[in-house]
Amino acid sequence: MKQLLRFLLLLLAAVFFLPTLATILLSFYPDGQVGFSGYDELFFDCFRFYTMFWNSVLYAYVITALQLVVILPAAFAFSFARFKGKEALFFFYIILMMMPLQVMILPNYIGLRDMGILNTRAGIILPMIFSPFGVVVLRQYMKSMDGSVIEAMRLETNSMVRILLHAVAPQVKVCLYAVGLFVFAECWNMLEQPMLLLQDENLKTLTVFFSDTKNVSDQVLYPASVVFMIPILLLYLFFHRELERGLTLHETN
Amino acid sequence: MATVKPHKSIRWNTKCLLCLVPSLLGLLLFYIIPYLRVLYYSLINNQFKKDFVGLKNYIDAIQNEYFRLAFFNSIKLITVCVPVLILLAIAVSLGLTFLLKKLRLVRVAFILPMLLPTASVVLFFRAVFGQVENELPLYLLFIWKNIGICIILLTAALTTIEDELYEAAKLDGAGGFSLHVKITLPLILPTISFSTLMAIVNSFKIFRESYLYYGSNYPPDYGYTLQYYMNNNFLKFDYQALASSSVLTSLLVAAIVSAFLLAERRYQR
Amino acid sequence: MKQTKKSSGKKHFLPLLLLSVLFYGVMLLLTLTAKDIHLARLPQVTASRLGNVSFTYLFTPENGEPRIATKQMPGIPKELYDSGQIFTVTTKVTDEMTYYYAKKISLKVDSSKENDTHYAISDSFFRDMIILSGYENLKDGDEVNLIKEEK
Numbered sequence: 001m002k003q004l005l006r007f008l009l010l011l012l013a014a015v016f017f018l019p020t021l022a023t024i025l026l027s028f029y030p031d032g033q034v035g036f037s038g039y040d041e042l043f044f045d046c047f048r049f050y051t052m053f054w055n056s057v058l059y060a061y062v063i064t065a066l067q068l069v070v071i072l073p074a075a076f077a078f079s080f081a082r083f084k085g086k087e088a089l090f091f092f093y094i095i096l097m098m099m100p101l102q103v104m105i106l107p108n109y110i111g112l113r114d115m116g117i118l119n120t121r122a123g124i125i126l127p128m129i130f131s132p133f134g135v136v137v138l139r140q141y142m143k144s145m146d147g148s149v150i151e152a153m154r155l156e157t158n159s160m161v162r163i164l165l166h167a168v169a170p171q172v173k174v175c176l177y178a179v180g181l182f183v184f185a186e187c188w189n190m191l192e193q194p195m196l197l198l199q200d201e202n203l204k205t206l207t208v209f210f211s212d213t214k215n216v217s218d219q220v221l222y223p224a225s226v227v228f229m230i231p232i233l234l235l236y237l238f239f240h241r242e243l244e245r246g247l248t249l250h251e252t253n
Numbered sequence: 254m255a256t257v258k259p260h261k262s263i264r265w266n267t268k269c270l271l272c273l274v275p276s277l278l279g280l281l282l283f284y285i286i287p288y289l290r291v292l293y294y295s296l297i298n299n300q301f302k303k304d305f306v307g308l309k310n311y312i313d314a315i316q317n318e319y320f321r322l323a324f325f326n327s328i329k330l331i332t333v334c335v336p337v338l339i340l341l342a343i344a345v346s347l348g349l350t351f352l353l354k355k356l357r358l359v360r361v362a363f364i365l366p367m368l369l370p371t372a373s374v375v376l377f378f379r380a381v382f383g384q385v386e387n388e389l390p391l392y393l394l395f396i397w398k399n400i401g402i403c404i405i406l407l408t409a410a411l412t413t414i415e416d417e418l419y420e421a422a423k424l425d426g427a428g429g430f431s432l433h434v435k436i437t438l439p440l441i442l443p444t445i446s447f448s449t450l451m452a453i454v455n456s457f458k459i460f461r462e463s464y465l466y467y468g469s470n471y472p473p474d475y476g477y478t479l480q481y482y483m484n485n486n487f488l489k490f491d492y493q494a495l496a497s498s499s500v501l502t503s504l505l506v507a508a509i510v511s512a513f514l515l516a517e518r519r520y521q522r
Numbered sequence: 523m524k525q526t527k528k529s530s531g532k533k534h535f536l537p538l539l540l541l542s543v544l545f546y547g548v549m550l551l552l553t554l555t556a557k558d559i560h561l562a563r564l565p566q567v568t569a570s571r572l573g574n575v576s577f578t579y580l581f582t583p584e585n586g587e588p589r590i591a592t593k594q595m596p597g598i599p600k601e602l603y604d605s606g607q608i609f610t611v612t613t614k615v616t617d618e619m620t621y622y623y624a625k626k627i628s629l630k631v632d633s634s635k636e637n638d639t640h641y642a643i644s645d646s647f648f649r650d651m652i653i654l655s656g657y658e659n660l661k662d663g664d665e666v667n668l669i670k671e672e673k
Binding site for chain 2: 002005006009010012013014016017019020022023026070071073074076077078080081082083091093094095096098099100101102103104105106107108109110111126127129130132135154160164181185188189191192196206207209210211221222225226228229232233236240243244245247
Binding site for chain 1: 535538541542545546549552553556557559560563617618619
């Protein structure tokens with residue numbers, strides 16, 4: 001009985017793995033023949049692929065880096081500061097975190113328009129930096145933090161920055177990596193914002209490339225998919241352990 | 254906190270508080286204030302005339318047949334997909350924790366879809382399911398994508414159950430299936446409920462998958478969800494309809510999330 | 523990566539780092555060289571307007587003897603005409619770059635005019651760009667790399 005269940009589980013895993021594997025295999029199979037012509041056409045005929053690729057890379061890394069800088073102090077504040085309405089504010093963060101993008105896209109658009117950064121890179125990067133997801137997850141993780149290390153640090157220095165960097169960050173390193181990975185994946189996958197908030201083709205990301213399938217020939221799409229997968233795969237291989245250990249979301253009290 | 258002089262403690266507290274400022278400021282600038290403006294838009298009839306029309310926009314939205322179709326589809330997605338997803342996630346998590354302890358690699362198969370860009374796999378899904386005339390491919394895509402987060406949460410919870418509990422239960426005569434039903438499930442119930450919440454919330458986000466799969470702004474009827482409604486209004490510059498549907502959806506989501514969290518808080522006491 | 527603090531005890535750190543560097547390096551290389559490689563793989567052609575060439579012909583005035591006269595007219599090299607591969611150049615401008623294509627045309631020559639190396643074109647107002655070299659294996663609609671232009 002156990003063997004059967006094991007086998008079923010493995011089968012299921014194979015099924016789940018299938019789309020990824022198939023995409024990779026099919027990229028070498030353009031037009032029914034084995035060959036590299038898909039990649040060939042992608043690399044040497046499709047120049048806007050590069051622009052969009054580097055845009056995606058830029059947005060993802062910059063947003064992830066900056067968001068980590070913002071959420072570390074914020075989560076720390078939630079953990080250690082005392083003020084009225086702290087839990088209510090945190091609750092508000094949670095609700096905001098759960099909002100689907102479509103609800104926020106109009107506010108986003110209007111906000112950016114009024115700030116004059118609508119068709120710019122800043123318009124994509126800035127809102128994403130302040131997404132509440134990281135704060136919530138990091139704060140939950142900080143509950144298991146050791147306060148004495150921070151106390152010891154307080155005796156040594158007055159600078160909050162140093163305390164955060166040397167006493168807090170090392171303890172929550174795992175969670176930071178996990179959140180970073182998650183945020184990166186989110187940015188890498190970003191579709192609505194570049195599509196709706198950017199006019200200039202030069203600023204758009206690779207996800208838009210895929211949504212615009214009329215202008216690209218079919219055999220380019222599979223290789224493009226594979227190339228698109230690689231950066232996030234690399235990061236996952238780096239941080240997969242942290243991903244599983246760092247997301248303790250369920251203690252929401 | 255350690256015993257320090259009162260004024261130092263207040264200074265410390267203030268410093269901690271200040272740490273919140275960047276996040277809060279950004280939130281205010283880019284989320285809260287714009288949202289309030291949208292709320293304002295939803296209560297007026299025209300960007301230029303700015304007559305206050307109260308709830309008229311909301312009534313129009315609810316009576317709009319596309320909104321209804323979208324809403325219906327979204328609800329259908331939730332009620333069908335989420336239970337399947339959760340049950341599958343529970344089954345797989347149990348399997349991974351107890352049956353396949355050694356093979357850590359298997360987990361990758363379930364977690365990877367969560368991170369992989371949808372755009373990369375949509376081609377394959379389209380190739381396989383292109384002929385299918387209903388919402389099944391979309392549901393499968395949803396399950397494929399979202400099982401990862403549930404499995405991460407559930408397996409993390411499962412590993413925190415101590416072995417002694419199982420030993421004790423086995424001594425009492427429980428075995429196999431009933432063992433799990435009686436011990437495991439109640440213990441991980443909070444995580445299950447949270448996973449359900451995440452799944453419901455993510456179901457609202459299915460737009461991206463749907464858009465890439467159908468490749469246009471006008472999917473077949475069964476694929477038309479709330480996000481398409483809002484997206485199309487956005488493209489048509491029909492801000493009133495968009496504003497009111499955004500607010501409605503946000504209220505719906507807020508209600509669901511609040512209900513869950515409050516229920517969970519009560520359960521823990 | 524976000525920051526370069528890496529914990530020890532990560533088993534496959536170095537190979538992954540190398541792989542990442544390799545990947546991004548290759549992408550960077552491709553980004554910088556893709557256009558040049560693209561152009562290098564196209565048929566390399568030169569093109570220009572047909573210049574005027576001297577042609578001699580038999581001219582019979584209304585009342586007089588036929589005599590030999592010369593005239594300057596656009597002339598097409600005999601080899602080119604005989605090969606049948608006469609193309610003009612069309613362009614397509616996009617955001618990324620300007621594409622050149624070969625478009626096959628047919629020309630009429632004026633057989634009364636003579637010259638050792640060229641045929642005379644009937645239409646003396648012909649001023650289109652003709653591909654003068656690299657036309658050997660071209661087909662209509664092929665993309666080409668225009669090396670030199672003389673307008």
